[in-house]
Amino acid sequence: xxxxxxxxxxxxxxxxxxxxxxxxxxxxxxxxxxxxxxxxxxxxxxxxxxxxxxxxxxxxxxxxxxxxxxxxxxxxxxxxxxxxxxxxxxxxxxxxxxx
Numbered sequence: 001x002x003x004x005x006x007x008x009x010x011x012x013x014x015x016x017x018x019x020x021x022x023x024x025x026x027x028x029x030x031x032x033x034x035x036x037x038x039x040x041x042x043x044x045x046x047x048x049x050x051x052x053x054x055x056x057x058x059x060x061x062x063x064x065x066x067x068x069x070x071x072x073x074x075x076x077x078x079x080x081x082x083x084x085x086x087x088x089x090x091x092x093x094x095x096x097x098x099x
């Protein structure tokens with residue numbers, strides 16, 4: 001493994017060390033885990049994008065040169081089922097907890 005030198009604000013460093021101690025790990029292990037997570041996320045995003053591009057390239061559907069997707073068209077069929085938040089029934093029973 002290579003060593004890396006980082007410049008970190010003292011207050012952040014203190015909080016990070018305290019967090020590492022509470023988690024019974026080292027600051028070094030936390031930084032490695034966070035970097036590994038970020039790289040993995042980036043790899044997943046790249047994989048998903050490549051899959052979507054492949055699907056688009058392989059698709060035989062032709063919507064025409066002037067077609068553009070928009071939210072209103074996508075939800076047009078569902079407008080009668082979608083209610084603004086203030087019109088939704090109380091499904092969680094919030095009123096019952098007030099008793």
